[in-house]
Amino acid sequence: MCLEVERAVLDERMSSLVAGPSLVESYLEHIRNTCLVGTDGDLADYIPELARVDPTKFGLSLALHDGYVYSIADADIGFTIQSVSKPLTYALALTHKGFDQVDDRIGVEPSGEAFNEISVDSKRRPRNPMINAGAILSASMLLEVEPDVDLAFAELLEFYSACAGRQLALDSEVYESEMRSGARNRAIAYMLQSFGVLHASVEASIDLYFRQCSLVVTTDDLAVIGGTLANGGVNPRTGRRAVGQAVVQRVLSVMTTCGMYDGAGDWVTTVGLPAKSGVGGGIMAVLPGQLGIGVYSPLLDEHGNSVRGVAACKRLSADLGLHMFNVARESRVTVRSFHTAAELDIDTDRTDAERRYLRGKRDRIRIFELQGDLTFSGTESVLRRLRATAKEFEVAILDMTRVDHVDQVSRSMFVGASRNLKGVQRSAVIVDPDGVVVRRSAHRTEPGPGIEFVVTTMAEAVARAEDFLLKLAVEGS
Numbered sequence: 308m309c310l311e312v313e314r315a316v317l318d319e320r321m322s323s324l325v326a327g328p329s330l331v332e333s334y335l336e337h338i339r340n341t342c343l344v345g346t347d348g349d350l351a352d353y354i355p356e357l358a359r360v361d362p363t364k365f366g367l368s369l370a371l372h373d374g375y376v377y378s379i380a381d382a383d384i385g386f387t388i389q390s391v392s393k394p395l396t397y398a399l400a401l402t403h404k405g406f407d408q409v410d411d412r413i414g415v416e417p418s419g420e421a422f423n424e425i426s427v428d429s430k431r432r433p434r435n436p437m438i439n440a441g442a443i444l445s446a447s448m449l450l451e452v453e454p455d456v457d458l459a460f461a462e463l464l465e466f467y468s469a470c471a472g473r474q475l476a477l478d479s480e481v482y483e484s485e486m487r488s489g490a491r492n493r494a495i496a497y498m499l500q501s502f503g504v505l506h507a508s509v510e511a512s513i514d515l516y517f518r519q520c521s522l523v524v525t526t527d528d529l530a531v532i533g534g535t536l537a538n539g540g541v542n543p544r545t546g547r548r549a550v551g552q553a554v555v556q557r558v559l560s561v562m563t564t565c566g567m568y569d570g571a572g573d574w575v576t577t578v579g580l581p582a583k584s585g586v587g588g589g590i591m592a593v594l595p596g597q598l599g600i601g602v603y604s605p606l607l608d609e610h611g612n613s614v615r616g617v618a619a620c621k622r623l624s625a626d627l628g629l630h631m632f633n634v635a636r637e638s639r640v641t642v643r644s645f646h647t648a649a650e651l652d653i654d655t656d657r658t659d660a661e662r663r664y665l666r667g668k669r670d671r672i673r674i675f676e677l678q679g680d681l682t683f684s685g686t687e688s689v690l691r692r693l694r695a696t697a698k699e700f701e702v703a704i705l706d707m708t709r710v711d712h713v714d715q716v717s718r719s720m721f722v723g724a725s726r727n728l729k730g731v732q733r734s735a736v737i738v739d740p741d742g743v744v745v746r747r748s749a750h751r752t753e754p755g756p757g758i759e760f761v762v763t764t765m766a767e768a769v770a771r772a773e774d775f776l777l778k779l780a781v782e783g784s
């Protein structure tokens with residue numbers, strides 16, 4: 308291949324590396340393809356609006372701690388939030404009424420029963436805020452503070468929108484349909500009133516509850532709401548606090564034990580993420596400190612959970628090591644600093660001609676100093692930075708001296724990144740004195756494109772990076 312053609316091919320590959328699907332996006336697409344197999348599950352059919360949605364739709368979004376959102380497939384399709392609203396209204400009730408008053412009337416124990424079971428504990432409290440009895444009571448508590456349903460709803464909507472980072476809206480057809488067919492929920496509310504725990508008007512409580520269930524969201528919204536909870540209550544997109552830290556801790560605890568209807572135990576052991584599902588087909592899951600997930604597919608299992616949504620969460624958790632008890636000492640890897648080799652005072656052993664050539668080239672060597680444990684989300688943010696700046700360097704030096712642990716997912720992600728860098732004639736050198744990334748025996752020594760897991764000191768890394776620049780110069784001449 309002549310040089311010009313080669314250059315053009317490289318340029319094209321570089322554009323697709325920078326602008327095309329990232330490693331994470333390709334992986335999410337792969338999950339979609341595996342989860343779309345089969346037609347198990349049924350659409351919710353208690354109201355016509357849910358029974359006529361397209362069963363083939365599937366959306367998946369991941370919101371990272373810095374507000375970056377990966378979304379694939381039908382991530383822009385709106386659907387009603389339904390029971391995924393329950394943790395949010397519970398959060399609002401805790402904020403307005405305080406923990407003691409709420410705990411007096413709503414328990415925090417899993418019920419092991421279906422979501423719409425008329426289920427209370429020995430003190431006649433709903434067992435938890437994730438079943439309908441507890442959720443209707445949470446909504447009624449907002450009416451104790453603001454008895455006008457329209458005003459209470461306006462405040463609820465503002466709160467949900469702050470968590471999602473955009474203005475949400477009501478699906479009035481779903482809302483009206485829910486209101487027409489809500490006999491069971493009304494029965495639950497009257498039962499709670501007869502027990503003396505529901506203090507607001509029954510009809511207003513049901514009205515507010517159905518309005519919250521009828522809000523339209525996308526998987527991006529669910530991921531960002533999850534990201535807000537993952538971030539201790541600060542929306543990762545807007546940077547604004549939407550929920551207090553103590554309330555978030557409580558809400559995540561209850562989502563962990565009671566969030567997935569009566570399938571909660573299986574969920575905690577296999578997926579290990581606080582989550583909430585809704586009969587609209589949405590699931591929101593949270594990895595505290597790291598990320599929020601939103602999935603949508605409207606076919607439901609016998610518990611009322613999205614069949615493909617559950618499958619996608621299981622795959623994500625297993626493949627990316629997202630179980631909340633996958634313990635890493637520092638969940639977020641930070642790129643401590645980011646500079647070029649021109650800013651370092653490192654002298655390498657070169658001939659005069661090489662020295663002259665390299666003088667103007669050292670700023671094409673980028674150094675990323677990392678710290679913390681490398682799990683999925685930390686590695687993702689490092690690789691996103693590499694990809695975004697790929698045009699600015701020929702060689703990246705990843706200084707892992709302060710990294711203590713690298714999990715298997717991160718290793719595979721580095722292998723994928725290595726392949727991508729190789730494709731665009733870029734190289735990366737990892738400074739890994741303690742062999743945390745790759746066993747010493749597997750170190751490569753030849754300077755070549757891709758990642759070289761090779762060196763123990765920064766001086767060695769710079770020499771190795773310069774070797775690569777010189778090799779490119781020779782090949783290009």
Ligand code: GLU
Nearest residue numbers: 389390422520585586587
């Ligand atoms: N609007 C539904 C109901 O209360 C929500 C059910 C759900 O998503 O679990 O019947």
